[in-house]
Amino acid sequence: MIKRLIVVCIAIISSSAFAQQGTASPYSFYGIGTLKFKGTVENRSMGGMGVYLDSIHVNLRNPAAYVGKNVDAFPYDGESRPVKFTVAGTMSDTKLKSNSGEGETNSSTFDYIALSVPMGKFGFGFGLLPYTAVGYKLDDINDDGDIENRFRGEGGLNRVFAGLGYQISEKLGFGVDFSYNFGNIQNAAIEFAYTPEGELVQYQTREDNRSDLSGLSLNFGLAYKTMVSEKLELSATATYAPQSKLSSENQRFYNTIVINTTTNVEGTINTSEADLEADGLKNTKLNLPSRFSLGAGLGKPKSWFVGAEYTLQNTSNFSNPIFSNDVSTFENASQVAIGGFYIPDYDAFSGYFKRVVYRAGINFANTGLVIKDESIKEFGISFGLGLPVGRGDDFFSNANFGLEIGKRGTTNKNLVQENFINFNISLSLNSRWFRQRKYN
Template identity: 45%
Template sequence: MIKKTLVTVAFLLMGVIATAQESTASPYSFYGIGSLKFQGTMESRAMGGLSLYPDSLALNIQNPAALGELNLTSYNVGASFSRLGLKTDARNESAQSASFDYIALGFPLGKKMGASFGLLPYTSVGYALQNQYDDSEGNAIATQYEGEGGVNKVYVSIGYEITDELSIGVMGNYNFGNIENRILYRREGVQLATRELNRSELSGLDFKFALNYKKMLKNSYELVGSVQYTPESSIASDNYRGYSTVLVYENGTEAVSNSYDADLGSQGLDKTDMIFPSRTNVGLGYGKKNKWFVGAEYEFAENSNFSNPFISVSGVSYENSNGYTLGGFFTPKYNSFTSYFQRITYRAGAHFKNTGMIINDEQINDYGVSLGLSLPVAKLSKINLGIDLGRRGTTNASLIQENYFNFRVGLSLLDRWFVKSKFN
């Protein structure tokens, strides 16, 4: 009965994956190649994004060095439901979205090696903005900006325990996707509007390298350290730009009157490369095995090296960024036979990030808190629930402040594979 229930939950989550195309409503996804998505499981997100902890019964898709300790095959899938409050100096709005977060499989390759592969979103674009004003003659002019798409990644990771205390790992990612941006310019008294369409098809590779150190102390206490490094990489972009005059009906539909394609080849913009900055993450944590753990991480990214030659936006620049994460978990008694609630793992965390993006001379920051539960079901499998509360951006300089609430749900199915049968 429990297995049937878990399979049903898995298919429901896969349904979310199939239907949740608009995975963000953030106005800040207008910039760069969209809003950066979190790259970990629900367990990690509920701890503020903490990635250094190696767990033998939980898949870590952020830190490949942690895979060396994986003892069981772990199938993981997750999705999010978000509500976004948008605030300016003049008004408040709200938006909702649902998104697929990851689907991943991890498994041990012997006693000291583990591997994982899966699919997860990397960035997401989904915005609808409008700028309206009157010209010198009193005619209303409206410029509408809309965008959709994003970048996904297929990853493969391998981790290996060199010694009982030292592990290494490497992750390879193939990034792919497309982004479409539309600009509609309308002028009062003019029947036809002008539309600009920009589309990019993106693809490229990047890698991550990781080193973990774990020292077992007296009375089952453990000290864990981690270093992760992602070198600078590039993504190839095949670009298209077209202009049209359109008739816009009252219901919002458009009828094209005339159109032509821009000659991007003569400008050297038909095929471009976007530079993705290097990232370095260091972390340290302390806890008691199977009981509790608390850790902190620092991340530095050379975002000043980011570039997108195809689309440039005035008033926007990028600087090197940094971020801080603090989080942990507590399990009252993981092997309790008398109390289900003592076997639940309780998680909490917080994060603060300088995104590296500067708009109208204002630094865009993101900070928030997270809470979560890992509910044991069907032996070692778990249903993971979590919430995030946070804020991104500012109302200064005519910008938008986002107050977000995310509800996350994930499923982790564990089993033992590749075990040689003792009986025929």
């Protein structure tokens, strides 16, 4: 198990170092970027629902999952929960459509790496994940076909977290995550100038901005599970992340540039730094909005499960003067996720596909972003497979594959509609590190 973890870690770190920008969405222009974190591949394959908690999968949405109930005697001899490790990545293909044209873009990204360790009635978890992503290249073209503005951006917010869960009773668990958020956002803007004859002026001005972000946040979780009949189990979860603040250290530079109209290469002639201190923008505070979710589901243990989850995020309180603009505002964000899974026969010794987990889900979301008085909404359907890959004590390890198909945004008021396909892959590895000694 240890060797496998080392190999996987090296592979993920190496691949993420060469990965493309984590998003190519034009909507990442606004605020601190588009939200990347939607849970594990298992969650995303069920519409983003995080209600189902068990002892063999890491659940990054609810820290109460760190304690999960003990698995049955097979194959752990009824002694202890397994240590859980997970790592994942996503490849995306997005078609962009507006009233003035169409385009296509793709991206690949590292999603998360996490470990959960059982400790009696406690459970401990920690990991790293990208939280938001910025990545766009936009040209604003007028009716004559000339570029009026060009915008570029990259970066995003990352999150390293550590959490602790506690089994209050046989049916109820509680947990809390402590997160340190960090990252930077860089963007550039050029307002093109032309001569009266329509020729591009030789010297243009480019504005470069950089914001370095950091701060702490919390996430609390509750999980309740009980048998409501001989075969049916009820699961209910709740999470709450209070509003937190990030510190933003900002820089702004004005550059005189020359643009090669054939290659679009920009050559910098000179640079001057803006005095943000005088405008009160050198060091600002950014509000990360509070978030609350509530979910419930019903199923037959180790066979099937169906559930739903509602999430509300108070994004109307999002603010940072350095990111303000004249065309966008924020309202409260919300999401409804419905999904579930089916396992034909989880402990079948013959017939591999009887042990495969089949997942599906659907979600409806209001992202909280409002542009030109248009609320930016998102819709998606998802499917997934959990393929067993373990043997012996690693019997419940699996490779998870997910497919998300959906759309974000609208073509109203010349905005952009994104039609996306996301392919997700993760490894969920399990092993019992702590055995009780037995004597004959």
